[in-house]
Amino acid sequence: MINDARVLQPEFIPQEVEHRNQEVNVLSNALKPIMDGQPGETSLLLGPSGAGKTCIAQFTVERLRENVLDIDSQYVNCWQDYTRFRVLYRILEGVGRTVDIHRRSTPKDELLSRLQAYDGPHYVVVLDEVDQLEDESVLYDLYRTRGITMVLVANREEDLFSGFDERLTSRLHSSVRITFDKYHLDELVAILSARARWGLSEGAIGNQQLALIADAAAGDARIGIGILRNAARLADQRSSDAITNEILHEAIPDGREEIRRSTAAKLREHQRALYEILTERGEMNPGDLYDAYRERVDEPKTKRTVRNYLQKMEHYRLVVAEGEKRARTYRPRERPSRDG
């Protein structure tokens, strides 16, 4: 059933992309000056989750690397590397300059100085989920660093710029913007069909089943690929030659839920306790939530720390905070539905 499991992984970068030629062309043009030894234009990729932003950014940079001999590139997920130190560290890592940098004994200014002293080939840095950065000043520093071209990936422009200071906003306003829409049903079917062709044995899945997955994914390619992966795994476990409708009905809820589960799995003990309380009880006010949290854990953190945790979980898109001041409530973010 599964010939190549890599193509069903979310981080897989395909050799060819479906239905995003225009976006690839715009980004390629923004990066084109690099081919002549000039810096590329800062690019901003915007759009909803699963619309192909990350994939297109990495695909285009890879294609550039095939055409330019002297070029370095690095992908940084700001969701995981959200501090200034970690972003700079990850970028230096991309050019092998972290050998003697230690997490807790190297001042972050040293990291920036080292990056500014970089005199190697032109360096393209893809900063994914850039709206999750704790300290956006690192973007300004990177903007001013010679030899670095930034490709920024975010969901919503308003959310991104709301946290930036004027200096940075005015710089980024002149960047190349590429907006991604959700995939249409037939586009998603084509993407899934390609993945099935590359990763599964012939005849493993039919068009009707692909359409079912695409319909359930509601325009989100990550969810669609997740469902396909789950379905293939289930079929494999049952020694079935093909993914049937029956298998799909089992795989669809799991595929939708998988992204949230993997995010929740990264939470620390106290954060997870809060998240579990909210998923068990639904919407709660901060006081009740804190009381329940205190009962659940052995050594509870202070209210202020819990507020920080909740803020972080809101950023992770696990929790929704509604209302202000005394009217504030928290609830777990609903499962993605077909209605979006």
Next chain:
DNA sequence: GGTCCACAGGAAAGATAGGGTC
């Protein structure tokens, strides 16, 4: 309108932990 209370979130200080130096 005044007061109380619950809440958010900023600032600063303290605690913690990893690594370097002597």
Next chain:
DNA sequence: GACCCTATCTTTCCTGTGGACC
């Protein structure tokens, strides 16, 4: 091993805000 440096996490203190109650 003691001490220093640093990033990161946590706590404490504080201000501002808005709803509830009188």
